[in-house]
Amino acid sequence: MKSIFLKDMAYRRTRVVLTAIGITVLILLILFLGGIMNGMRIQATQYVESTGADIWISAEGSGGAFIGFSMLIEEYMAQLNVAPGLEPHSASPLVFAQARPIIRGKPSKAIVVGYQSGKLGGPAHAREGRMFAKSKFAGYSPEAEVDLEVVVDEKMGLEIGERIVIGGKELKVVGKVESLMFVLDTPLLFMNVRTAQNVLLGNYPRVNMMIAKSGKGVPPEKVAKQFEYSPLKIEVRTLQQTIDDIIDYYVVSPMRAVTFLRVMLWLAAGILVGMITYVTTLEKTQEIGVLKAIGASNMYVMQLILKQVVLISIVGVLCGLILSFIFAAVAPIFVSIHLLESIIVAVISFLVCCFSGYLAARKAVAVDPMLAFRGEI
Amino acid sequence: MGLVVEGKGLTKRFGEGEAGVLAVNSVDIAIREGELIMLMGDSGCGKTTLISLLGCILTPNEGELWIDGDQINHPDQDLSVVRREKIGFVFQLFHLLPYLTALENVMVAMDLAGEKNDQAENRAEELLTQVGLGDRLEHRPAQLSGGEKQRVSFARALANNPKIVFADEPTANLDSRQSENLMSLVRELRQEHRTTIAIVTHHEGLKKDADRIVQMKDGRIVSE
Numbered sequence: 001m002k003s004i005f006l007k008d009m010a011y012r013r014t015r016v017v018l019t020a021i022g023i024t025v026l027i028l029l030i031l032f033l034g035g036i037m038n039g040m041r042i043q044a045t046q047y048v049e050s051t052g053a054d055i056w057i058s059a060e061g062s063g064g065a066f067i068g069f070s071m072l073i074e075e076y077m078a079q080l081n082v083a084p085g086l087e088p089h090s091a092s093p094l095v096f097a098q099a100r101p102i103i104r105g106k107p108s109k110a111i112v113v114g115y116q117s118g119k120l121g122g123p124a125h126a127r128e129g130r131m132f133a134k135s136k137f138a139g140y141s142p143e144a145e146v147d148l149e150v151v152v153d154e155k156m157g158l159e160i161g162e163r164i165v166i167g168g169k170e171l172k173v174v175g176k177v178e179s180l181m182f183v184l185d186t187p188l189l190f191m192n193v194r195t196a197q198n199v200l201l202g203n204y205p206r207v208n209m210m211i212a213k214s215g216k217g218v219p220p221e222k223v224a225k226q227f228e229y230s231p232l233k234i235e236v237r238t239l240q241q242t243i244d245d246i247i248d249y250y251v252v253s254p255m256r257a258v259t260f261l262r263v264m265l266w267l268a269a270g271i272l273v274g275m276i277t278y279v280t281t282l283e284k285t286q287e288i289g290v291l292k293a294i295g296a297s298n299m300y301v302m303q304l305i306l307k308q309v310v311l312i313s314i315v316g317v318l319c320g321l322i323l324s325f326i327f328a329a330v331a332p333i334f335v336s337i338h339l340l341e342s343i344i345v346a347v348i349s350f351l352v353c354c355f356s357g358y359l360a361a362r363k364a365v366a367v368d369p370m371l372a373f374r375g376e377i
Numbered sequence: 378m379g380l381v382v383e384g385k386g387l388t389k390r391f392g393e394g395e396a397g398v399l400a401v402n403s404v405d406i407a408i409r410e411g412e413l414i415m416l417m418g419d420s421g422c423g424k425t426t427l428i429s430l431l432g433c434i435l436t437p438n439e440g441e442l443w444i445d446g447d448q449i450n451h452p453d454q455d456l457s458v459v460r461r462e463k464i465g466f467v468f469q470l471f472h473l474l475p476y477l478t479a480l481e482n483v484m485v486a487m488d489l490a491g492e493k494n495d496q497a498e499n500r501a502e503e504l505l506t507q508v509g510l511g512d513r514l515e516h517r518p519a520q521l522s523g524g525e526k527q528r529v530s531f532a533r534a535l536a537n538n539p540k541i542v543f544a545d546e547p548t549a550n551l552d553s554r555q556s557e558n559l560m561s562l563v564r565e566l567r568q569e570h571r572t573t574i575a576i577v578t579h580h581e582g583l584k585k586d587a588d589r590i591v592q593m594k595d596g597r598i599v600s601e
Contacts, residue, residue: 004477004485011476290472293434294533295461295489369434369460372468373425373545 005307012280016308019276020316026269027320027349028327030262031342035328035335037258040183040251042336045243047113047180047188051094053120053211054220055086056242060233064245065209066096072207072234079232085223086212092119093207095196101189102165103158110189111182112166114196120211122190126151126175129160135194146198151175153187164189167199183250185333269349274356277309281364288364289371298365305364309357316353317346380443381540381573382408387430387440389423389596400426402596403440408541408575413567413586416577418593424577427593428543431575432466433459445540461489465534465572467544471526473518479505479529480514486536497536504532507569508562524555528562535566541573548580560586 009016048056057080062070072093080091095114100107115121117134125131132149150171152158162173171191180188197203214220220238227236237245281288288301296304321342328335389401401423408414408431416424429435431442433449433456442449444463449456460466465486473482483501484494492500505514508528518526527547534542548556560583566572576583584590592600 004474004481004488007476007481008474286472287474290468290474291485291489292457293432293460293466293468294486295457295464295537297455297457297489300457300489370429372434372466372472373429 005304005311008284008304009308009311015276015280016312019273019312020319022272022276023269023313023316023349023353024319024323026265026272027317027346028324030265030269030345030349031320031324031337032327032331032335033258033262033265034341034345035324035331035337036333037251037255038336038338038341039334040255041247043181043185043334044183044246044250047182048239048242048246050180051120051122051211052213053090053092054214054239055212055223056237056239057091057210057212057227058208058235058237060235062235064235064237064249065211065242066246067249070208072210074205076210076232076234080210080212083227085215085218085226087215090120090213092116092121092211093193094121094209094211095193095200095207096209097196097200098186099166099189099200103156104162110187112196112200113188113190114193114200114207115190116193120213121193122188123151123177123180126177127154129173129175131175132190132192132195135192144194146194146203147192148172148195148199149174149191150195151177151190153177153179153181153189155179155181156187169199171195171199181334266349266352270352270356273309273313273353274360277305277357277360278363281305281360284364285367286371286374288367289369292367292369293372301364301367302361305361306354306357309354309361313350313353313357317350320349321346379410379446380407381410381412381445382406382431382575383443384431385441387427387437387442389426389430389435390438399596401430401437404596404598406431406591406598408573410540410573411567411571412573412588413563414575414589414591415583415587416575416591416593417579417584418599420579422593423596424593425545426596428545428575428577431541432464432543461486461537463540465537465539465542467527467530467534467542467547469546469549471518471523471530471550473526473529473533475518478515478517479510479521479525479532482518482529483532483536486533490537492537500536501532504535505529507566508532522555523551524558527551527555527559531559531562531566535570535572538570539572541575544574544576546577546579548578548583553582556580556582 056065058065058070059072062068077091081089092115097112099110099112101110113122117131118124132151133147148169148171150173152173154176158173160173163170182188214223224236224238324337328337384404384406387401387404391398391400404427418424430437436451444459480501483504484497487497502514505511508531510525510528513525548559551559591598
């Protein structure tokens with residue numbers, strides 16, 4: 001009779017179902033939280049990679065282009081455009097700053113990307129409408145008129161010709177570009193570098209970073225290294241270093257608590273299975289005593305408990321896996337669950353559940369068959 | 378007739394020091410093949426402890442035990458093998474597994490012994506028919522009367538053709554009619570299987586069926 005453990009589970013189905021649901025929810029949370037972090041990682045890097053730049057320049061002591069307070073003046077441009085190791089005239093100024101635009105009367109969140117149209121830093125073409133008007137970075141004049149034009153993310157739902165307000169200035173939507181959200185689905189608003197300075201930096205003639213391309217055949221690492229001894233007061237990082245900075249600043253550090261929570265959830269899954277198996281074992285001590293009295297070996301009792309733990313864990317883990325992919329697809333934020341990661345999470349969670357179930361099953365093995373002579377089942 | 382069970386100087390102590398209880402005190406006992414022996418005595422006299430020792434459920438502090446001619450080596454032997462191959466148990470409170478049918482409760486004993494499923498099912502059906510429950514095979518314990526549960530319990534005890542069946546107060550939870558029916562079943566089973574049976578009981582009315590009555594007091598056998 002191979003299905004005695006199944007019959008026992010069917011008899012205690014409420015507890016079995018609740019345990020499986022508990023594991024499902026925990027796996028779902030573990031994978032979903034991981035998926036949010038993956039989504040943040042992807043969104044944190046996709047803009048940086050899209051710029052085409054492999055050299056990122058920020059002010060000395062800022063800690064990196066996206067990290068600390070960095071302000072650069074236009075004079076650097078001339079020197080960077082002729083710097084050895086860099087592609088001639090590839091250097092481009094960039095304003096990258098969080099903003100609180102008023103869209104259709106409601107405050108929203110966005111990142112303003114100010115760059116020179118046709119240069120590194122943002123899309124070269126609009127999908128709909130047109131790109132913002134060109135303007136010079138050099139030759140700053142505070143009195144010069146600024147075009148208050150913005151190109152928006154196509155997923156923002158804005159129409160061409162619509163107006164949004166940033167820093168008290170009204171900007172006209174002139175084009176839409178392919179969606180390129182930043183961390184936590186923050187849309188990017190592209191505008192001329194002068195416009196960004198005007199609406200965000202009080203028309204102050206500075207940018208918070210400059211980007212460039214390394215020369216043909218010159219490794220970006222070598223370029224970054226050569227600037228270590230430059231008299232320019234700048235920090236130079238490669239694309240990879242910049243990506244690492246962004247991920248650490250925008251994902252790893254703020255999500256450290258979430259990572260800790262994920263480990264806690266794993267422990268919770270193990271404790272849940274262990275506790276329920278333990279309580280169920282305690283409830284069944286009389287039955288186990290009878291089984292042992294009529295000849296069940298310790299191995300038989302151990303297998304009886306472990307088969308149940310394994311089956312419940314498999315069902316819980318599989319349901320958690322399936323639901324996490326479904327939830328990721330319908331989540332209001334970008335969630336990216338990797339198949340390999342989910343398999344690793346599933347295997348580890350399964351092992352944690354089985355181990356805690358094993359600890360509880362040891363209690364069952366230790367049951368005294370004398371219990372068969374006492375009390376009712 | 379050969380000896381099925383033989384205990385020499387069996388002693389069982391629970392607890393240590395002054396709080397300790399000497400439940401079985403240097404008992405010598407021999408049970409012959411085919412015999413129906415009844416262990417009687419007041420509550421707490423050590424009857425259940427003695428059959429637990431003889432049934433390899435408890436390990437004696439002192440003494441030696443032979444079952445079916447083999448000496449039991451308590452520290453080193455897997456006693457679960459002895460229990461499933463040579464011994465059948467019937468408990469006062471029946472102790473059928475609530476999630477199994479009558480048929481499955483009998484099959485469990487054979488499952489433990491590694492019997493094939495179809496063979497176990499045939500034998501379980503045969504045994505349950507013998508104990509008068511041929512029409513109750515698919516009933517769960519909750520759907521059976523006390524007397525019926527005890528019959529299933531006897532069928533389970535006999536499943537692996539044990540050398541001896543130990544029954545602990547098998548009629549204690551049955552009314553007089555059910556007790557009489559059960560003892561009539563015991564008589565039939567003895568005739569049919571020539572099973573050796575040791576019954577622990579308070580029930581004076583059962584004495585008439587016994588081949589031998591062992592009277593216990595304070596952990597010792599006082600008369601046979």
